Amino acid sequence: MLRFVVFVIIYLVLGFYSLQAIKTASRHAWVYYTFIVISLIVVGNFIFQFTLGSSDGRVLSRPKSYAFGFFLALLSFQLITILFLFSEDIFRFFSGMYQKIFGVDREFTLPARRRFLSLVALGIAALPFGSLLYGMYKGKYNFKVLKYNLEFDDLPDDFDGYTLTQISDVHSGSFDDETKISYAIDLINKQKSDVLFFTGDMVNNKAEEMKPWMALFSTLEAPDGKFSVLGNHDYGDYVDWDTEEEKAANLDDLKKIQKEMGFDLILNDSRYLERNNSKIALVGVENWGRGGFKKSGDLKKAAHNIDKNDFKILLSHDPSHWEDVVIHDEYHYHLTLSGHTHGMQFGIEIPGWIKWSPIKWRYKYWAGIYKELGQFINVNRGFGFLGYPGRVGIWPEITVITLKKKAIA
Missing domain, CATH: 3.60.21.10 (Metallo-dependent phosphatases)
Incomplete structure (x- = not known):
């Protein structure tokens, strides 16, 4: 059970980063609420299929496979998004430190996220996400x-x-x-x-x-x-x-x-x-x-x-x-x-x-x-x-x- 707790925490951290990109790229609240709901459904189904819903031991049943497939698709989306946002956060951190040391007000403030970079991150992340979904829908046949x-x-x-x-x-x-x-x-x-x-x-x-x-x-x-x-x-x-x-x-x-x-x-x-x-x-x-x-x-x-x-x-x-x-x-x-x-x-x-x-x-x-x-x-x-x-x-x-x-x- 401990490994699933750790897993959920890591997944939520990745999801939080992805959500920041979506919030920066879109001003419509329904977009990021939809992302939150989908993320929770996917991870919830994944955990259920591999714990409470598993009655066949090590057998990788069809429901397990699809739970894994949807989880993998969403995880690929999150991982690519975080690569861009984490890189930007490093830049934002050092910009804030520079402002505190050399700035006029000597206050540590983080620059706002750049919408363009978030759009690029989401666009690139959509490629493996869409490919994995296509692979499940048509690629396998x-x-x-x-x-x-x-x-x-x-x-x-x-x-x-x-x-x-x-x-x-x-x-x-x-x-x-x-x-x-x-x-x-x-x-x-x-x-x-x-x-x-x-x-x-x-x-x-x-x-x-x-x-x-x-x-x-x-x-x-x-x-x-x-x-x-x-x-x-x-x-x-x-x-x-x-x-x-x-x-x-x-x-x-x-x-x-x-x-x-x-x-x-x-x-x-x-x-x-x-x-x-x-x-x-x-x-x-x-x-x-x-x-x-x-x-x-x-x-x-x-x-x-x-x-x-x-x-x-x-x-x-x-x-x-x-x-x-x-x-x-x-x-x-x-x-x-x-x-x-x-x-x-x-x-x-x-x-x-x-x-x-x-x-x-x-x-x-x-x-x-x-x-x-x-x-x-x-x-x-x-x-x-x-x-x-x-x-x-x-x-x-x-x-x-x-x-x-x-x-x-």
Whole structure:
């Protein structure tokens, strides 16, 4: 409870600063009274959802997510406003000190706040505030199809031009618009890829989250099959289960759901994709993640039935597995498909110009195609969303990769 008291005090201080800017910029009392009411409602709902309104332990429910989202939007508005006003207050303080020491009346008086600066502060603060609200309203379903051509010297000839679609991080427990999800499923099918891969995190916490969406995801089609692996959220590790048996039953239910939807769930094992007289080894590992995440992935076990010289595609949820283990393995994994990072659901991307997100400080390989030691990885930005119920700049992704045989020079 003490941390919430401290939190409320800090929030009120930030709100007080923002209110000063609004009062300076506007002479209409209803404007700043409206700001006060909205601020109290947002922080009140946030505290309620994470204390008295929380009946599901650590589970980040939809009401919690939206409470967090609105709080984050308002907090960004306040933080940017305070940067301007606090800087101005430092100037006002030293101006007052100068007046007291060198002024005629020798009185300490603070100069009035400048309306222009308050207007600038509010205008700039409105940008992230509006962006975060837009991300919650539309950005989270702004699906993008990203296409790549990857060339390999040793790609089997029969797989030249072979296409694969990858989706990742569905997080079905966060969905709230069936029409948008139906559109995305149709968009995936319109790619008409040869094979479909899903690289983990079907749910936020519990298998039951996927049940309302099973019919839609069952309509996904690919002639050579649909293959999947587990992500860290699929194991139910973020739920306070009454018993270990209940937790294990939840995972079994999720496995059954994936099978009923037509997915071949690969658990530290391998398959072969075949075309005419050629084949590609498909390897799938359970989740392996750096930094406290579950390390159930066993690359050696997963690859025990394939040949070292096979052309290999690896499905592994967390890109830190690729960085720490895969690229240094004695087997050469030509292409790894991962997800997990979501691109933090926030950043700036202008193709050919800039690709940035705060997640880059946690993950070296966080979105898109990378190549190290002659091996490729694609880190999918995710299909769904978690925590903040939106996306800003880093849009939900459907990846289409075409495998190409490198031409002999």
